[in-house]
Amino acid sequence: MSGLLVVTAVPAEAEAVRAGLTDPSVTVRPVGVGPAVAAAATARLLALAEAAGRPYRAVVSAGIAGGFVDRVAVGGTVLADRSVAADLGAESPTGFIPVEELGMAPELLGVGRTVAADPTLLVALRAALPAATVGTVLTVGTVTGTAESTAILAGRHPDAVAEAMEGYGVAVAAALADVPFAELRTISNPIGPRDRDAWRMRDAFAALTTAAAALR
Numbered sequence: 001m002s003g004l005l006v007v008t009a010v011p012a013e014a015e016a017v018r019a020g021l022t023d024p025s026v027t028v029r030p031v032g033v034g035p036a037v038a039a040a041a042t043a044r045l046l047a048l049a050e051a052a053g054r055p056y057r058a059v060v061s062a063g064i065a066g067g068f069v070d071r072v073a074v075g076g077t078v079l080a081d082r083s084v085a086a087d088l089g090a091e092s093p094t095g096f097i098p099v100e101e102l103g104m105a106p107e108l109l110g111v112g113r114t115v116a117a118d119p120t121l122l123v124a125l126r127a128a129l130p131a132a133t134v135g136t137v138l139t140v141g142t143v144t145g146t147a148e149s150t151a152i153l154a155g156r157h158p159d160a161v162a163e164a165m166e167g168y169g170v171a172v173a174a175a176l177a178d179v180p181f182a183e184l185r186t187i188s189n190p191i192g193p194r195d196r197d198a199w200r201m202r203d204a205f206a207a208l209t210t211a212a213a214a215l216r
């Protein structure tokens with residue numbers, strides 16, 4: 001059995017995680033931006049390890065994220081109790097319809113648009129990161145960038161604390177491989193009207209390095 005697999009979107013996130021690790025058995029791999037590449041790359045990493053007779057014991061999606069204002073601060077750390085594909089569904093004149101409510105046969109839904117964190121892994125991470133905010137982390141294909149879309153998303157997900165672009169994809173790969181999953185994020189920017197100058201990447205990367213000590 002191998003140790004923990006940590007997947008990030010970009011190499012800078014992977015470097016920030018590696019800088020804070022205390023457990024040499026942890027493997028960190030940048031897999032790309034967005035749920036599709038994150039799912040495909042994570043599935044491949046898990047399958048290769050399993051085929052080599054050294055399956056990973058758990059997988060964590062880690063990186064920076066946007067935080068919902070008044071729910072988590074920029075520079076803060078978030079643990080997802082569930083990762084949700086926020087835009088998986090259909091628009092309608094009366095609002096968004098989640099994929100579960102579209103009337104498809106349940107067996108066609110695969111793992112659905114919500115994946116809960118592994119309870120044991122989440123308990124361990126919460127114990128190691130007591131200051132972390134725990135809540136839903138949304139996975140989006142497009143970074144939210146207007147006041148209107150922020151209000152809609154926040155209203156639709158009152159339990160959501162952050163949004164990022166990979167967690168649900170990694171979660172699906174982990175679920176199909178029957179490997180425990182969790183998502184760990186540090187907040188680089190408030191979710192809202194796009195203001196790239198307001199992004200605090202350095203603070204978020206520093207927080208990611210600090211939080212990485214919990215990955216063991």
Ligand SMILES: O=C(O)c1cccc(C(=O)CC[C@H]2O[C@@H](n3cnc4c(=O)[nH]cnc43)[C@H](O)[C@@H]2O)c1
Nearest residue numbers: 009010033034064065066143144163164165166188
């Ligand atoms: O949006 C940009 O302009 C941008 C430009 C260069 C690099 C980046 C990133 O490195 C983002 C990578 C990663 O960060 C997550 N993230 C961070 N903030 C948000 C957000 O507000 N909404 C969604 N995702 C966010 C995401 O997981 C990206 O993969 C960005």
